Amino acid sequence: MSSSSSKGFPLLQDLASYIPDSLDLNRDAAAKEYWFGCFDRLVLKFELQAAKSQSSDPSADARAAQFREHYQEKLRQLKKANVDPNDQPLTIRTLLELNQKSLRLYGFSDPWKEQKKLENEASLKKLPARLQWLDQVDDINAKWTAIIKGVLAGNMFDWGAQAVSQILEKDAGFGLEEALERIQKRPWLVDCLEQWLERMKGPAHSCATIFTDNSGIDIVLGILPLVRELLLRKTKVLLCANTEPALNDITYEELNEVVKECCSECETINQAYHSGMLKIVGNDQNGPCLDFRNISQGAFKNICLMLLFILFLNFQNCLMPPR
Template identity: 30%
Template structure:
């Protein structure tokens, strides 16, 4: 029987600029593979204690809020561009800049209040604070939810929609050569799986929610757009030398490529663009070759440049609108048509995930799964790094915050 928990919902009513309200509660469920941990009270979604001092002596609360402060200019920029694109009148287009600045100011003030007293609920942000019922100080869940609420106050449900669309199109254009590269690799299925895993790490560098990654994205500029294949290969070749801090690459490649080893995998996807299309898709393709049924779980609602379940499903020609960019690889498309590759909403609307509060759809799919895969810093490192599962689990991502690398004893940009 499912274990159900309540999750405060953030709903927008009254049109694009309606008030932010939490009129009801949405049912969320516990992922079957962590039920024992939840029942024993040992499951903690967030990895880091934001109240504890960092290893270099900095105050934890200030160090973690500073991560969110550094990202404000990128969010303001994306909000302005999306408001211009969504404008229904000349006036809305003209005021896009000032409205985006209001997000930056509102979120900055919220961070000030959170840093001063994280347990004091800020009026208008009640639903965001309800994400963390422990009341033990600052948390990543609350910080992410407060930021999303500030965007919703502008009427922005998806501030990164334009960049996700652009990056998906660019990545789909070079998916063929990346798949051909994996297929043509001499050696065993294990060797091809290792290359696919390296692609996942290279793709995970595309993350506009992290200052380190957004700077890299901006520095690439026009050259990245002109030759995305060369840039992606360069990102893969320039991954830090092994061994990495937590490194099980050989063991993972061996197990994942073994025919018949895993019946069904739930893959919690992360970012749109290269992360999903050039990283996860080739990796999933290798899982399918090994006979594993794959369910891709993506966000229910937008958060930063994370892919949503609706956007993910639309990438397959079976679901996409006429003329829209789509996956055309025969193996992926046939697996989709046959039901061996499916998409489900995780129920999440944040860039991290609390696996004790997921959708009924992902719970139904996970009941028969013997492998859970968490992709990306938000889902595999900033949350769930210490979580214990009753099935096999693979957690993979790149450390893109200096504070994350510091706390784990690793290096910035290291898988």
């Protein structure tokens, strides 16, 4: 993990002026109504997941209900509170972190733990076939495009996203191939793929940092093929994960286990992991949103490429309708 207590991600131009959130819900009435509605509905699913995660405990159902009631009451208070211009912004991150704190308050530190384990194991079984398929793509542009599309498709598997959770609940067999079919045709809303393809024809980056997101298909079938391709270019990779559990996001400890399992399936990753070319790093976060002010600097001093793969909770805007 990070070896320095000094805080603040080193690539930030100005730590003092950095704001981790792009939207203040107190300044956008329509957005506030939308997001409070989303979380008011999502908490019902979180309640079920919390109770399910401790089904052998007779108190689990009652504590899960208390969690929901507590969280919904906090939402009501935040929504009705008088707005002072000097107050801290009310953001989506605020609501997500409140959810995590509320779960922990009622004894649910990691409600998705068992589900994450099962999804990681299932995805690892499919990794060799995914890597073999990518190795059969001879054209470098086509290969990188397939890798990036795999990252986008893998990032769908986020149980904190309302639109995505509805898809996953309705279709237990929904996997990477199905997710790939849901990706919109290019150009995407934010589309820098051509610039990326051109850059990949140039010299390799010396060190890349990848901030991971979800367990299962996302990390194993989306991110690890990307990691392998960077390693093949002789780029050192820092693979970062949350220090503490949050939703179905993979944690530092879980990521270590996944990569160790992957070593038996991929010699490139195996050699890099044991030589130090691939390092697993805790990002000092205990919620589902990154705040670069809180990241220890130690492991990140010499990076020249940073990759963020984050799912916006309104991901339905980027999805095609089911075929």
